[in-house]
Amino acid sequence: MRKTFLYSFGDNLELGERVLVDFNNRVTIGYIVGSVESKPGIKTITERIDGASFLSVHDVKMIKWASERFYSPIGQLFDLMIPTFVDEYAEVFVEPISDLIGLERLRLKDFLSVHGEKVLDNYLKKGFVKLRKVPAMKTPKPRLRELFVILNSSLGESLRIAKTPDEYDVINYLFSGEGATVGQVIEATGVGIEKLRRMEKKGLIRFTQTPILHNLVWEKNDLSLPSGLECKEWLVVKGSIERRFKVISDVLRKTLEEGKSVLYLIPLSSQIPYLTGMLQKYLGVEICVYHGGISKSQKAMTWFNAIKGEPKIFVGTRIGVFLPIKNLGLVVVESNEDESYYQFDEPVYDAVEMARRKALMMNIPIILSSTTGRIDDYHRLDKSRIFNLPDDSKNILVIDTRKQTSFLSDKLLEQMRDTLENNRGIIITVRRKGYAPFVTCAICGYTVICPKCDVAMSFHKSANLYKCHQCGHTEPVDDLCPKCGTRALYPKGYGTERIEKIIRYHFPSARIVRIDSDEMSYSTMFNRFVEFERGEIDILIGTRLVLHGFRLERVGLIAFLDLDGLLFQPDYNSRVHIFQQLCQGSEMVRNGKMIVQTSEVENEVIKHLFTFDTEKFYFKELQKRKDLDYPPFGDLVQVVLESEDPSIGWEIVSSCANSLSDEKILGPVEHPVFKLKGKYRFHFLVKTDALMRTLQKLDEVFTKLGKKGWRVLVNPPRLW
Known part of the structure; x- marks a missing residue:
């Protein structure tokens, strides 16, 4: 539901408090978002659940803002603030309101065992007592x-x-x-x-919950942010994650010394052990971790610590922005340009924008720490609030693959050989997982397509199956072509698994490890980086996840094999994403080389590699976006319709677009991935300088056409 409802109650309620209400003849949890003058004929709130609110006024305002900004159901956003596990570790108490009954606060079960249910009902009706749910009365015990x-x-x-x-x-x-x-x-x-x-x-x-990194070498760096932070928003760019951490460490320490907590967001859970290890080693403080990869009891421990108000550092992925941290004094967002901060599934939200809003509402500083930052950071922030670290010299080699017949160029193999001989490590990045992204017939050209999606299925040789990376559908491998009947199906292209096989052929004695996110836990992935640094692994192969580690002294070579596929995607952010990935890769190499294999050696993005002048590149991109009214010079809304019948879907999405004739609309058209999980997709884009007005119009149109099947994404980092 994307709207709120009126109920009445005879007592004072707190903002963000949970209550039980009768909604469509069923008992439902509701959240208090505000109050108005009493109106006749409205339903009454059935019961207070907690007897108080876990959330601050700022938390409630942030949720209301996010719901409006991202067209997300407000109740689902509140559910992220107060997860269901809260009730599993809470106890209900009977608290006296009147002194006449001479009763002390008792656990509900103790009160019932002594006085019984009739006495409790009588006391509640007369207003002598109230029920209050007290969190964290049971201690969570993580596995x-x-x-x-x-x-x-x-x-x-x-x-x-x-x-x-x-x-x-x-x-x-x-x-x-x-x-x-x-x-x-x-x-x-x-x-x-x-x-x-x-x-x-x-x-x-x-x-x-977090390791201590005994072998971590502190990088020499005398630079630091001004301790006072007169400006409330800072962008710390360039350098490795360690250098940026050193720049802001004094601000972290000062915040804790003032008795306030820190919210430290990081895009991927695989990065958390290293970051928390740095925090523990150099600040010596307790770290509380919060992300989807930990157990329910671990999440509960962190959530209860958040509402206690004791000064701690809370480290989390995008969901960490929903922690109701009491006494918050500073927000830090690491690698804020990463698209992992954007939640594409409902409830849709951008955790970086929510973190900025949280800091603004609470009037506390926010530090955006990144290799490049977001492009809109350079449009929004003036130079006095951008802290640039000095650039290291870069050794970059671009290899033209137009005349190469192998997936690994001769020049790359030569550089890999030299790197291993010098006892240095190698990182290879590939865009796709599996053995090959396509399986085609050599006779008739048939391609194995997912029956639920309009995309080719990848071949995973280790599991001997075809897999769709859109919906997860799998099929057993069969080399018999269903179209022409010949046994001529063969894998085309390459993924991490195939590159691993090729590298093992060329370097049989090398210790090689492939990192795939769907096969490794975050702690295991972290340990792979540690093993690499110790010299127990020679070559790491993986998707862009391998770029989210940290600066490794042993890296002598990092290679990008197939970024060309991103250059011409139908997405206005694709060039920026390539530039950001290459910058991240360059920061992982010290006294080594970065190699980019490409057939687009004259492309402007590739040419920028040799300077890594982020400001120059971003300002050129900003000028192009200004001419075309793209963000940040306006808002871009992607409207997607999923339909079980393509003809009906086209008719509905066309009617929706026509109803918005006074808006700047691109489309509607078939989605690039037309069929997904058994449904057909159409989409259009709306460029707007009045986002709330546009979303209100969309809501009115959805009400007429039916609200089922629509997806609305505001300023997505990539088209969904």
Whole structure:
């Protein structure tokens, strides 16, 4: 639902408070978003759930703003602020309102066991008592195997306390490595969970959500942001994540010393162990983690810490912006240009824009830390609030692949060979997962297509199946062409799996690891980077996820194999995305080379590689967008309709576009991915200088045409 409803209640309620209401003859949870003068004939709120609000006034205002800004159901946004697990760890108390009954606060179950339900009902009706749900009365207990294990003291002190061979084994394993989970310790040493718990009681080890990076080398950097932060919004650009962290570390420390908390957003969960390790090592503070890859109990621990108001650093992915942190004093967004901050599924939102809004409403500073920043950062911020780190020298090689017959050019193989001989590591980036993105027939040209989507299925050789990366549909491999009947189906193109096979052929003695997000947990991915840095891995192969690690001293070469596919996509952001990826890659290399294989050596984006002048590139892009009324010089709304019948879908989407004739509209047309998950898609774009007006018109049209099947995306980082 994208609107609010009126109910009455005889007592004062707090903004953001949860209540039970009768909605369409069913009991439903509602959230208090405001109050108006009483009106006759409206329904009454059935019950207060918590007896108070977990949210601040600013939290409620932010949710209302996001609902309007991104055309998202307001109730779903509130559900992200107060997740369902809150009730699992809460207890209901009976609290006296009147002193006449001489009653102290009791747990509901204790009150019922002593006085019974009739007495409670009577007291509630007379207003003698009220029910109040108190959160965190039950302590969340995360699954131990998911937690990290760290030594509780120095190596010498630990060895002095240790008495058994098992304890020595665990201590030596933890000291030689970093960031080990309980599961990894058990597998490596054979020591069971009960023995680890006994070691914890002895003070030898402790369990934590985040690792401590003992081997991290602090990068020398005397630069730092002004401690006062007179400007409330700063953009810290260029340099590695470590250098940018050093620039803002004094501001983090000062915020905590003032007794306030920090919200630190990061795009991918695989980056969190490294960032939290830096925070713990150099600031020595408790870190609370919040993202979709941790267990419910871990999320609950962080959420309850957020509402307590004690000064802590909260690190999370985009969902972290919904943490109702009390006493928040600073917001930091790392790699704010990453599209992972945008939620394409309902409720749609942009976590970076919400973080900026949160900071603005609370009048607290926000720091956007990034290799390049977003293009609209340079349009919005003046230079006094942009903190540029000095550029390192770049060694870049662009290889023209127009005359190459192999997926790996001769020049690239030569550079890889030299890098390995110098005992340096290699990172290879490929856009697609699997063995090959297409499977075609050599005789008739038939391509294996997903039956639910209008896209080719990828071939995954390791699992011996065809897989659709849009809907997840899989089929067993068969080389028999269903069209001409010949056994001539063969894989075309390449993905990470095929590149791995080719590299193993050329470098049989190299230690090679492929990173695929759907096969690895965030902690495992982190450990792959640690193993790479230790010299236990020579070549890492992966999609753009490998660019979201951190600066690795061992990287001697990073190679981009197939960025050409992004250059000509029907998306106004594609050029910017390529530039951002290349800049991220360049920051991962120190005293090494970056290689880009391309058949578009004269392309303007490729030419900018040799300067990495972000401001110059962005200002050129901004001028083009200004001429065409693209963001940030207006808002772009993508309207998508999904229909089970293509003819009916075309008729409806055309009617919708025609109803908006006074708006600037591009389309409607068939979506580039016309069929997705069994439904046919059409879309059009609206350029607008009055977003609220346009969304209101769309809502009115949807009401007439039917609201089912529509998707509205405001300023998406890519067309959905």
